[in-house]
Amino acid sequence: MVDILHRVGMKSSLDDVYKALATREGLAGWWTTSTQGDSKVGGTIQFRFSEDGRDIGGFVMKVLELQPARRVQWQVVDGPAEWVGTKISFDLKQEGDWAVVLFKHQDWKEPVEFMHHCSTKWATFLMSLKSLVETGKGVPAPDDIKVSNWH
Amino acid sequence: MVDILHRVGMKSSLDDVYKALATREGLAGWWTTSTQGDSKVGGTIQFRFSEDGRDIGGFVMKVLELQPARRVQWQVVDGPAEWVGTKISFDLKQEGDWAVVLFKHQDWKEPVEFMHHCSTKWATFLMSLKSLVETGKGVPAPDDIKVSNWH
Numbered sequence: 001m002v003d004i005l006h007r008v009g010m011k012s013s014l015d016d017v018y019k020a021l022a023t024r025e026g027l028a029g030w031w032t033t034s035t036q037g038d039s040k041v042g043g044t045i046q047f048r049f050s051e052d053g054r055d056i057g058g059f060v061m062k063v064l065e066l067q068p069a070r071r072v073q074w075q076v077v078d079g080p081a082e083w084v085g086t087k088i089s090f091d092l093k094q095e096g097d098w099a100v101v102l103f104k105h106q107d108w109k110e111p112v113e114f115m116h117h118c119s120t121k122w123a124t125f126l127m128s129l130k131s132l133v134e135t136g137k138g139v140p141a142p143d144d145i146k147v148s149n150w151h
Numbered sequence: 152m153v154d155i156l157h158r159v160g161m162k163s164s165l166d167d168v169y170k171a172l173a174t175r176e177g178l179a180g181w182w183t184t185s186t187q188g189d190s191k192v193g194g195t196i197q198f199r200f201s202e203d204g205r206d207i208g209g210f211v212m213k214v215l216e217l218q219p220a221r222r223v224q225w226q227v228v229d230g231p232a233e234w235v236g237t238k239i240s241f242d243l244k245q246e247g248d249w250a251v252v253l254f255k256h257q258d259w260k261e262p263v264e265f266m267h268h269c270s271t272k273w274a275t276f277l278m279s280l281k282s283l284v285e286t287g288k289g290v291p292a293p294d295d296i297k298v299s300n301w302h
Contacts, residue, residue, distance in 0.1 A: 007267035009299025098300040102267055116158035123274030148160025149249040
């Protein structure tokens with residue numbers, strides 16, 4: 001099992017970061033504008049992505065854990081085969097003026113090329129989260145930063 | 152042992168990407184302007200970083216492998232304790248109009264918080280490499296993108 005890890009920090013309160021991770025509106029502001037579903041524990045959230053207006057796939061997450069200002073964890077229940085069964089977590093902590101997010105996308109079966117791609121994409125989406133929380137404006141899909149021919 | 156993985160693609164020739172990875176001038180254009188040393192196999196390259204004009208540390212890499220338009224590999228021989236002994240590789244391949252880079256920073260002993268930080272920083276530096284190769288201008292340190300209170 002292999003994991004994608006990231007750390008970002010934003011000049012913000014933990015409450016604001018938590019809101020961006022634990023609500024449909026927050027998630028739509030930095031990951032993908034097409035975010036639907038129930039963001040409570042036990043609920044599922046559907047994240048969809050499109051290109052030139054055409055749906056190109058997405059992920060369904062079951063919300064496993066919500067600890068206000070502390071931690072959000074999901075399990076992937078539908079999406080690309082490599083993602084299904086993996087877990088995604090965001091651990092939050094305050095360091096001075098900074099809200100720090102430790103991100104883990106864990107339990108990939110193999111370090112496939114798609115995992116390399118997702119690692120880079122997660123970094124750009126976490127920078128989008130930082131931008132949303134610090135400035136009020138993220139860069140969610142479909143306007144997300146393209147990192148390669150795989151977008 | 153745990154690894155940082157990334158994948159970026161740039162509209163470019165493999166030769167241009169290789170030049171940005173295998174020469175002192177190339178590396179100074181996307182990672183850190185303070186790049187010194189001998190970029191031939193067996194040589195060592197010194198990468199330094201500064202903040203407000205003050206040196207804050209860096210890395211010394213021994214060049215293990217140089218395969219034109221194919222692969223560059225280094226071993227970290229000096230720098231932060233967590234980095235020493237780890238290996239960094241860039242594998243290149245052409246996909247249509249795109250030069251694709253598969254990046255690995257491997258053999259970290261533990262998935263420490265600093266590894267999370269370095270994973271995110273590598274993503275932003277690889278986006279700087281993409282920018283250098285596609286537009287002629289990267290964003291190397293000290294003007295690199297800050298991802299947190301750890302910069």
